[in-house]
Amino acid sequence: MTETGNFNSLGIVIAHTAAVHENAHQVVSLGLEAMKRGKRVGFFLLSDGVYNAIRGSGEVAAGLSQAISGGGKVFLSSEHVVASGIPGEKLIPGTETLEKPYEALVDLIMEEWDRVIMC
DSSP, rough: OOTSSSOOOOOOOOSOOOOTTTTTHHOOOHHHHHHHOOOOOEEEEEEEGGGGTTTSSHHHHHHHHHHHTTEOEEEEEEOHHHHOOOGGGOHHHHHHSSSSHHHHHHIIIIIIIIIEEEO
């Protein structure tokens, strides 16, 4: 974080699908806007949020694909991907499935992201 309170990186944790919680779409749009302004952005999907990472599943998936194309990161909880029964070939290309998701999330929040939004 800079002295003026501005931030350089943003983490967005999504635990819901866009069908259940409209904020999923809003926070992805917010992340894309932050990227346009030169911020590093990462998304971390867990619980039902992993359904947003199914290729072609809607506006949230399209936004996550756009973020990856622009240099953003999209991390997935392997536990929740497996529990959801989503085969790897259906996931958006470029997503990173993490074997120790909670350890990784703590590291991202404490070490990588200046600001965090949870949805």
